[in-house]
Amino acid sequence: MQRILVVGAGAMGSQIAMVCALAGYDTTVTDVADEALDRATSQLHARLDRDVAKGRRTREDVDAAFARLTFSTDVDAAAAAADLVIEAALEKLEVKREVFARLDKISPAHTILTTNSSAIMSSQLANATGRADRVANMHFFNPALVMRCVEVLGTDEATVEAVADLARRLGKEPVVLRREIPGFVANRILGAVRDEAIFLLENGIATVEDIDTACRTALGYPMGPFELMDLTGIEIGYHAKLARHAVTGDPRDLPSRTVTELVERGDLGRKTGKGFYTYDESGDRT
Numbered sequence: 148m149q150r151i152l153v154v155g156a157g158a159m160g161s162q163i164a165m166v167c168a169l170a171g172y173d174t175t176v177t178d179v180a181d182e183a184l185d186r187a188t189s190q191l192h193a194r195l196d197r198d199v200a201k202g203r204r205t206r207e208d209v210d211a212a213f214a215r216l217t218f219s220t221d222v223d224a225a226a227a228a229a230d231l232v233i234e235a236a237l238e239k240l241e242v243k244r245e246v247f248a249r250l251d252k253i254s255p256a257h258t259i260l261t262t263n264s265s266a267i268m269s270s271q272l273a274n275a276t277g278r279a280d281r282v283a284n285m286h287f288f289n290p291a292l293v294m295r296c297v298e299v300l301g302t303d304e305a306t307v308e309a310v311a312d313l314a315r316r317l318g319k320e321p322v323v324l325r326r327e328i329p330g331f332v333a334n335r336i337l338g339a340v341r342d343e344a345i346f347l348l349e350n351g352i353a354t355v356e357d358i359d360t361a362c363r364t365a366l367g368y369p370m371g372p373f374e375l376m377d378l379t380g381i382e383i384g385y386h387a388k389l390a391r392h393a394v395t396g397d398p399r400d401l402p403s404r405t406v407t408e409l410v411e412r413g414d415l416g417r418k419t420g421k422g423f424y425t426y427d428e429s430g431d432r433t
């Protein structure tokens with residue numbers, strides 16, 4: 148495996164592409180929007196310059212990685228040369244199915260097509276292609292340059308092993324799902340912790356502050372579930388739950404009353420100045 152194509156240069160795709168380039172792969176990252184490629188270029192340079200300044204990476208390694216990394220809007224040319232594709236485009240099934248159908252037409256027969264989706268399972272994309280056995284999930288975590296877990300999921304053992312092996316070569320720790328399940332592993336566990344935190348809150352057992360304190364001081368979490376929801380945006384989990392409910396029909400997958408009320412009020416966390424906590428203009432908790 149030599150050449151990697153990353154489709155989508157947003158928050159995830161840009162960093163995934165950088166991870167691949169840093170690990171020595173010839174990498175192309177494509178997007179439909181020129182602005183996204185410009186933003187990705189400047190954000191990656193700023194981030195990697197910071198890493199060099201802090202002594203986390205050498206200037207030589209970073210320069211060599213950028214020399215291996217191409218930013219492009221021409222997905223067809225990149226797909227024709229790719230050994231593996233990581234799709235990190237918009238989280239919409241129709242968009243991803245279109246992307247996979249096109250990649251399938253253009254990529255060489257041996258090319259493995261993966262998606263970084265957090266919710267869409269590779270089985271929902273495999274039948275948009277003529278190579279169902281070479282389609283898999285390769286799910287990175289945000290920020291991809293830092294987080295070491297990569298969840299891998301697919302129907303063909305050799306494909307899953309090839310993707311897990313690539314994850315190791317990228318310096319990540321693959322976690323292989325033996326069977327598909329909405330939400331995969333890490334986000335299901337995170338969701339279960341959140342659900343329990345909200346259960347304790349809604350039943351008047353403890354305050355938001357005390358539940359977060361317990362998670363930090365008893366369980367060693369870097370931040371409590373309410374702090375984390377405020378940081379990532381309360382609507383993200385809300386929409387993820389609605390999407391999962393649409394697949395499972397299980398009422399336990401519906402968003403909680405508390406989260407629904409916050410989303411309906413527009414109190415989405417740090418970015419709106421109010422969520423489970425309130426924040427001042429400079430983003431500090433009040």
Ligand SMILES: NC(=O)c1ccc[n+]([C@@H]2O[C@H](COP(=O)([O-])OP(=O)(O)OC[C@H]3O[C@@H](n4cnc5c(N)ncnc54)[C@H](O)[C@@H]3O)[C@@H](O)[C@H]2O)c1
Nearest residue numbers: 155156157158159178179180183235236237238264265289
């Ligand atoms: N943000 C996260 O925390 C996170 C974590 C893990 C996985 N993911 C998954 O990664 C994927 C991307 O998420 P993101 O947060 O980077 O989104 P984003 O909105 O930051 O980036 C998506 C990019 O895809 C581009 N795009 C849209 N349609 C395209 C197409 N047809 N071809 C090529 N590019 C296209 C957009 O212009 C945009 O630049 C999603 O599937 C999401 O589930 C996100």
